[in-house]
Structures are given as structure tokens and as C-alpha cells.
Amino acid sequence: YSFDRVGESLERRLHLVPSFRRRLVTVPLQLHHPVWIEDPDFDLHAHLHRAVLPAPGGHQELDDVMSEIVSTPLDRSRPLWELWVVEGLAGGHVAFVAKIHHCLADGVKAAELLATVLDDRPDAPEPETQRWHPEPMPSRRRLLVDALVDLVREIGRLPNLLVRTFRGLRAAGKARKERAVSPPLPFNTPKLSFNTALTPHRRFVTTTLSLSDVKAVKSALGCTVNDVVLELCAGSLRLHLAERGELPDRALLAGVPTSTRQAAPSRDRSGAGNQVSNLFTTLPVQLADPGTRLELIHETTKGAKEQLNLLGADMLADWSEITPPRPFAALVGLYSHFGLARRHRPPINLVVSNVPGPAEPLYISGARLLALYSMGPILENIGLNVTVWSYLDTLNFGIVACDDTLPGALADRLPDALAELQKVVAARA
Numbered sequence: 001y002s003f004d005r006v007g008e009s010l011e012r013r014l015h016l017v018p019s020f021r022r023r024l025v026t027v028p029l030q031l032h033h034p035v036w037i038e039d040p041d042f043d044l045h046a047h048l049h050r051a052v053l054p055a056p057g058g059h060q061e062l063d064d065v066m067s068e069i070v071s072t073p074l075d076r077s078r079p080l081w082e083l084w085v086v087e088g089l090a091g092g093h094v095a096f097v098a099k100i101h102h103c104l105a106d107g108v109k110a111a112e113l114l115a116t117v118l119d120d121r122p123d124a125p126e127p128e129t130q131r132w133h134p135e136p137m138p139s140r141r142r143l144l145v146d147a148l149v150d151l152v153r154e155i156g157r158l159p160n161l162l163v164r165t166f167r168g169l170r171a172a173g174k175a176r177k178e179r180a181v182s183p184p185l186p187f188n189t190p191k192l193s194f195n196t197a198l199t200p201h202r203r204f205v206t207t208t209l210s211l212s213d214v215k216a217v218k219s220a221l222g223c224t225v226n227d228v229v230l231e232l233c234a235g236s237l238r239l240h241l242a243e244r245g246e247l248p249d250r251a252l253l254a255g256v257p258t259s260t261r262q263a264a265p266s267r268d269r270s271g272a273g274n275q276v277s278n279l280f281t282t283l284p285v286q287l288a289d290p291g292t293r294l295e296l297i298h299e300t301t302k303g304a305k306e307q308l309n310l311l312g313a314d315m316l317a318d319w320s321e322i323t324p325p326r327p328f329a330a331l332v333g334l335y336s337h338f339g340l341a342r343r344h345r346p347p348i349n350l351v352v353s354n355v356p357g358p359a360e361p362l363y364i365s366g367a368r369l370l371a372l373y374s375m376g377p378i379l380e381n382i383g384l385n386v387t388v389w390s391y392l393d394t395l396n397f398g399i400v401a402c403d404d405t406l407p408g409a410l411a412d413r414l415p416d417a418l419a420e421l422q423k424v425v426a427a428r429a
Contacts, residue, residue, distance in 0.1 A: 235417030
């Protein structure tokens with residue numbers, strides 16, 4: 001291993017990830033959304049950084065460094081990603097911390113990028129370096145004309161979008177009434193200590209569970225891996241909230257990102273990598289029995305998927321395309337500036353994302369990838385994100401919040417939540 005070799009290897013692979021050379025350019029007068037352009041001033045060294053862990057170079061020290069890395073915003077004048085090479089881990093190991101804006105890659109896109117940049121065997125040949133010639137920078141006039149054309153096109157789609165939205169809401173509302181179990185409605189949620197205005201600080205903690213153990217619970221109790229992940233979050237949150245004296249008497253509402261790539265394969269906006277919608281499901285932390293919680297999560301999530309299909313998985317993305325960016329950005333800025341998140345209930349309490357990762361080992365420059373963790377974004381009033389990736393036979397949790405103690409407390413209780421489910425399996429066997 002050498003830091004220089006990492007840079008050389010990444011440079012040879014950049015042509016495989018063209019979005020890494022693209023940056024956002026604001027449309028004049030903000031008439032429409034920013035557009036992706038190839039950065040004529042792209043410099044790999046501006047994105048590649050180096051850090052060294054303090055002794056003893058363990059998991060705690062790595063989590064501390066990653067927390068510092070994600071607390072610093074990305075430079076919007078450059079392509080929205082960084083790669084940090086973290087040295088000094090115990091055993092001579094090295095960590096790669098890839099920091100990628102969510103508009104560049106959602107979970108599924110990130111998995112694709114991972115498969116592109118890494119190798120499936122240790123002796124894989126390095127790709128040949130390819131010369132890169134950036135596209136000409138569009139003029140201000142060109143940006144303005146394209147924005148106006150696109151805006152007119154989007155406005156032309158508005159009547160159809162309104163009809164689809166009305167029909168989808170009506171169908172979803174009818175289905176909700178017919179189901180015995182439905183998730184809480186947005187904004188009808190308990191307000192917890194992490195449902196407040198954000199601070200610039202981020203605390204990131206990781207932990208790992210056995211994927212085989214989770215699959216055994218899934219098979220024994222007739223649900224999905226995602227259901228078990230949601231119950232693990234509910235179980236660990238219940239333990240933590242009860243200890244803090246903050247346990248609510250009703251369920252939490254979790255947002256679960258869902259890929260829309262099959263539903264809308266053509267929505268690749270010049271390199272944009274985020275094609276995602278959200279379904280909303282329950283985390284019934286008020287219930288003491290983990291088996292009952294899991295059954296409720298399973299039924300509720302199944303109904304939430306049906307409602308999302310009735311609404312249209314790409315409806316959220318369609319509305320975001322047609323929303324004028326300037327007034328929307330101004331409203332978001334005012335909302336954040338005045339700390340309005342403190343004054344009302346959150347739309348949802350937290351985000352839980354579960355991404356199927358590689359089932360076979362991956363390598364970079366001959367070195368084997370030992371573990372894989374991911375972190376998702378947090379939002380005003382939704383100050384907790386749990387992102388889960390599988391890799392080989394592990395299920396890897398990345399927990400992020402502004403609160404210094406919350407992620408670690410939840411990570412510590414995840415094994416206890418799994419043990420509770422294993423007791424349910426044993427009792428029903």
C-alpha cells in the first residue's frame with residue numbers, strides 16, 4: 001500500500017465513473033434546477049485526502065475521524081465527492097472514506113459505483129488510463145435557453161401530473177381505509193429529542209451484526225430482511241428511549257428510501273445519480289414484545305409498498321422536477337434560519353435505509369475490502385439516519401445524528417435487539 005498508488009489507481013478508473021468529473025452549475029436567475037456539466041478545471045488531488053488515526057487506531061478512533069469528515073460540507077464549486085484515505089488503523093489496515101453527495105448517488109447507485117471502482121479478484125489488471133477531454137462549458141445564454149425550454153416542458157406535464165397525483169392519492173386513501181394496519185400519517189408522530197433543528201456537528205457510529213443470524217430470524221418468522229432491520233431499529237430505540245425516560249406511547253414513523261430505477265429508467269438527468277422515493281412505515285416502540293412489533297412492521301410495510309405503487313414510485317421525483325428552485329430554496333433557508341423545526345411535530349421521526357451490498361469479496365489494487373459501512377443524510381426535524389449495507393455475511397449499520405451520544409447508544413443496543421428476536425424464534429420453534 002501507498003497513498004500515491006491509491007491516487008494512481010483511482011485516476012485510471014475515473015473514466016468508468018464519469019459523474020465524478022461533473023459539477024453543478026446554477027442556471028441564471030435560478031429559473032430551473034442546476035445542471036450537471038463536466039468540470040474543465042477538474043483536479044483529482046482536490047478530492048483525494050489523507051488522515052492518520054491517533055493510537056490505538058481502533059473502531060472508536062475511526063468513527064471519530066469519520067464524524068469529523070462528514071461535519072464539513074462539500075465544496076459546491078467542485079464535483080460533489082471526496083475520498084479520504086485513513087491510515088494508522090490497528091493491524092496495518094487502511095480505511096477509505098468516500099464522501100458523496102446524495103444528489104450524485106443514492107444507495108443503489110453507490111453500490112453500482114462500488115462495483116465499478118473495485119475489483120472482484122485480487123489479481124485483476126488495472127484499467128488503462130484514458131485521456132479525458134471535457135465538454136465545452138455552456139454559455140450563460142445556452143444555460144438560460146435550455147432552462148426555459150425544460151421549464152416549459154415541465155409546465156406542460158403539470159396537468160397530467162395533477163391528474164395522476166389526484167388518482168394516486170384517492171386510490172392510496174381507499175387502500176388505507178381497507179387495510180387493518182396502516183402506518184401513522186406524516187406529522188402525526190411523537191416529537192423526540194432528535195426531532196429538532198440541526199447543528200453543523202455530526203456524530204457517526206458503526207456496528208456489525210451477522211447476516212446469517214438476521215436471515216435465520218427472517219426465515220423462522222416469515223418476514224423479510226428489511227422487516228428485521230426495521231425491528232432491530234425499533235428494539236434498540238425502545239431500549240434507549242426507555243432508559244432516557246423518553247419512551248412515547250405511540251409508534252414512530254420511519255422513512256424508508258426506495259429505488260425507482262426500474263420504475264423510471266429514463267430519469268438520468270445528465271449524470272445525476274439519485275432516483276429514489278420513500279415509503280413510510282411504523283416502528284412500534286411502545287410495544288414491549290419484539291415478535292408483535294415485527295409482525296406489525298411486516299404488515300404495515302407491506303401496505304406501505306402497496307400505497308407507494310398506487311401513488312406512483314416516481315411521483316415524488318416528478319414534483320421535485322417541477323418545483324421552482326428559487327422560492328423553494330428561500331423557504332428552506334428561512335425555515336432553517338429561524339429554527340422552525342423546534343416548533344412542530346416532525347413529518348417522520350427517522351430514516352432507515354437498507355442497501356443490499358456485495359455477496360462476494362471485493363479488492364482494490366490487490367487489497368481485500370474487509371468491511372463496508374455507509375452513512376445517509378439527516379434533515380431538519382429528522383435528525384437520525386440509520387443506513388445498513390450487507391457485505392459478505394455481515395450486516396453493517398451506520399448511524400448518524402447531531403447528538404453525540406445517540407448513535408453510540410443505539411449501536412450498543414442493536415445486539416440486544418437481535419437477541420430479543422432470537423428468543424422469540426426459540427420460543428416459537
